[in-house]
Amino acid sequence: MYPAGFEYFAPTSVEEALSVLERYGDEAKVLAGGQSLIPLMKLRFASPRALVDLNRIEGLDGLYEDDGMLNVGALVRHKTCERSELLKSRYDVLADAAPQISDPIVRNLGTMAGSLAHADPQGDWGSALLAAGAQVQARGPGGTRTIPLDEFFVGPFTTALEPTEIVTWVQVPDPGPRAGGAYLKLERRVGDFATAAVGVHVSFTNGKAERAGIALTGVGPRNLRARAAEEALAGHELDDDAIAEAARLAAEAAEPQDDVRGSAEYKRNVVRVFTERGLRKAAERREER
């Protein structure tokens, strides 16, 4: 309940923030929403010597499309995503995921970028954005680099970010006008992590799935792509057989553990059921557009 002491910095530019990170290296932590970091600090599972608060930096809260990319700034809150008509228009997997993250008060402050940088293997954004084929912009002393999300997650709570880097933007390629997706999460209660969750994001051409993204939450050491399932769908219509097969492959791709939320077998089955339901929903939504 009482964190250890730290030096507090509230820079007004990304450069200023980066210079603090350079000075402190891995003894500094970046603070955006703080809804994951501060609870850890209160339990003293994290005791950084320096805290770099990004919230006074202007220009990091944009949510817009530009040049074939959806751009989500580092300070965009889950609540903004929850309400975004833009996300509801063609990014169903993100629009569905946003309101299912944690609880409504946490969503007022928590950020998408912060969630990715925290890399909790049970985090919802990780899977939703993997399914959507996302990438992050990371800025460091050497400039900005683009990291595909597949390469960004290295392990539980571990990313490819250097201690001197900050995620400034999350980007998702425009899936085109005929897209559909869904994010289905089984949780014991509002605010809980997923018992198992599945995100699907499909772009269609001529009634067939051109690209399918299927990612899984809570059933592995990190957010997982169900690649075999994705490949099985590519180039096919989303009919009952294709959906059933993809669901079967997605369940196979899961690496769940037995725990208090259920047995591995159970979670694997939820993955199968949710992949089916998610793909049906994706097809429905594509129809409606």
Place this chain on the structure above:
Amino acid sequence: MAAVDEVRGLGHSVQRKEDERFIRGKGTYVDDVKLPGMLHMEILRSPLAHARIRSIDTSRAAALPGVVAVVTGELLAQHNLAWMPTLSGDTQAVLATDKVRFQGQEVACVVAETPYIAKDALELIDVDYEPLQVVTTPQQALADGAPVIRDEKEGQLDNHIYHWEAGDAEATEKAFAEADRVVSLDTFYPRCHPAPLECCACIADLNPATGKATIYMTSQAPHAHRTLFALVAGLSEEKIRIISPDIGGGFGNKVPIYPGYVVATAASLLLGRPVKWVEDRTGNLISTGFARDFHMHGELALKGDRMTGLKVKMLSDNGAFFADAQPSKFRAGLFHIVTGSYDIPAAHVETDGAYTNKAPGGVAYRCSFRVTEASYLIERLVQTAAYELEIDPAELRRKNFVKKEQFPYTSATGFEYDSGDYEAALDVALEKLGYAELRKEQEEARKEGRLIGIGLASFTEVVGAGPGKHYDIAGLRMFDSAELRVHPTGKAVLKLGVKSQGQGHETTFAQIVAAELGIPPEDVEVQEGDTDHTPYGLGTYASRSTPTGGAATAVISRKLRDKARRIAAHLLETSEEDLEWEDNRFVVKGAPDRTKTIQELAFAAYTDIPDGMEAGLEGVHYYDPPNMTYPFGTYAVVVEVDRGTGAWKVNRVVAVDDCGVRINPMVVEGQIMGGLAEGFGIAALQLITFDEDGNCVGANFMDYLLPTAWETPAFELGETVTPSPHHPIGAKGVGESATVGSPAAYVNAVVDALAHAGVRNLEMPVTSDKVWAALQEAGLAE
């Protein structure tokens, strides 16, 4: 002439008088209190479930600037305070000396200028533990070769605590021998925790200048706590003042005395400054009074569709110290109410308690002293019997209810039920539910592959502890009290021995005075919780306030009314027999214009009294209830189960309660809805469990899941009113009915959705993975 409604006594939904301070954020909870010179205490807890303490080094902690003292068991032992008695006749470690016996057990305390510094200092205490073998279930505990947890107790050679029986073993065996059929059920009521939103806290202020010990405490029983402090800490009782101010929920969690209170008091005594201890949620969940953890095996003997015998064997997991908060003569609380609403002629109940490497407790969480466990077992057994007999669950209950004509009814285990009309409550519930149509809907849904379940529970519980010759807490008889004083201007002050933690006493008890004495509730100030200013009582838990304190209030109000009658006769120059009482005044019979209001009589009590009469209008009454009271009802729950995931959703909850006369229907309904939500949480979500190393899973609100407004269903409430014949106002108490009766209704509903495929049992919490496993086995999974 005043209209009757002006007085608003019983049966009125008077809006609560206590609300104003809470909606302004001006309540006074223990942590809101600041005293000059106050220090802060934090507790170092054991990370291990069972280990010998080789050494504790507190030197680095003591050297931290801002730290005033570090207290260990060794220091307390020098003052004979390292161990304290429990409410169940055992002893409990205040701070560990030889061993730690559960994860989270208190090992040392730091007292510092701020809680931040105290927490910093905790990290500087070095404890050297030697791990020991851990025991996490009572079966393990009682098996041969299990490590003896309480090896410090002389004569304790194993982990067995007690054996207790009730009922008639011989008659029960006979019933079973003659039965057509025996239905049995093995079920476990898991460990859960009351988790009131406010954690436990105290400020101990032992003032060396005055010799007075003022202790602010989250206490549901301040007077009993005062006496126990006097006995345990050797403080002189007239110098102890316990102040239980506003309490943010109790639910039985704030009945025991916790080590934090004792150490804070000792620290204040040693340091001569006030010491505040506010536990954090982890401390609350990992170490304070949990509930249940009760293994039950029940068997119901039937002849045709009539229940003839009930046999129950239980194993109680009491944790490392036997600290159940219950009447001392009953080792398993009032579990033997287990025949419930049914006329079962023979019953026998056996319990054994065991020590394990877990936090102490078991009796808490709106359980009415283990009536929750009993009610759950019988309602689940009856449901199982209905399936096996292929009789509708409502009809099987109806056929076996104790009938209205049978009251007062003596149960096979010796309870004398005061009054009841179980069939009426069942009928109201079924009608409200549209039961017959629902059963048809269930059939149709099945054909479409949808799983709908209807669960019933017709509970009878026993509350209002209790008659002094049978009921005591640590020897203190369970009477309760009310002290009423009416001022010259007709306003009154009512002081009580009970203590609300949100139940609305400042309003409901004022309504009792209003009903008896005619003073409107807004003119009656109710005071509770400060032992310097209130008469002795045993506190509020086990739904006892209305049955005991409410009765005392009615009795003393009537005594004052009798005195007012004598004053009225004097003022109106007539005889007492010629006066009639009408709501708030005496009227001379046949002369309606010759009246005196209670306000006029109150004034006269100080200004114009008959010769020989003592001035004033006041008195105190200590009420010894002649019996317990027996609220009852029928709850019905409708659920739908997702065949793909096993997740279930509650579509309807119908709750019909009979708690006798309802003082304030709005408050009564609030209590019931709160209990129905808790019952849902217990049935669906809440679990404290342990891995094989004794690590507690469920010691924070991320793991111990409480229902939010999103999961919690809406409730449809109904009522019947069957007054208690022995209670002065016919009221029975209702605070726990819904927590007691509803878990079985929820579980019965989910089982009912799968029962057609042979599923008979699901264990709480009924999580989706368990339901899915049952669906798989029954061939119902998507």
Place this chain on the structure above:
Amino acid sequence: MTETATEQAVYTRTVNVTVNGEARSAEIETRLLLVHFLRDTLGLTGTHIGCDTSSCGACTVLLDGIPAKSCTLFAVQADGRELTTVEGLMQDGQHHPIQDGFHEEHGLQCGFCTPGMMLTATALLADNPDPSEEEIRWAISGNICRCTGYQNIVKAVQHAAAAMKEGR
């Protein structure tokens, strides 16, 4: 341990916050949680603490009008910003409609969750003046109540919504 006890540095900052319309200023440790700043530094004890994992919402305040868990913010983060606590709900000695709603619909019992619950509700009504029962339950799903079972809280919010629509 690489540091001895006496070497632990103490970091402080001056924080300037507007709380319930009033400018407040204090020098505090950077690690001081906002909820402790409110309760202990400013003496506003209406904001409560119910857990240690940011799970219960008892500590909810409005940060620039938006519900936030004050136990999951450092006081320094509130520098230059506006806070509303339960003590700021009354205006000119009059109840806010949400306070009337909770009182008249028996939306509180022990009162411990009530401040946070009411603030979350006012933010909901500012955003959505006519919420359905479902929308209310969703909006307050981050505020735990142990006493009421939520049904009367829903009614309290509906009561306030109706009153506010009529301009009461």
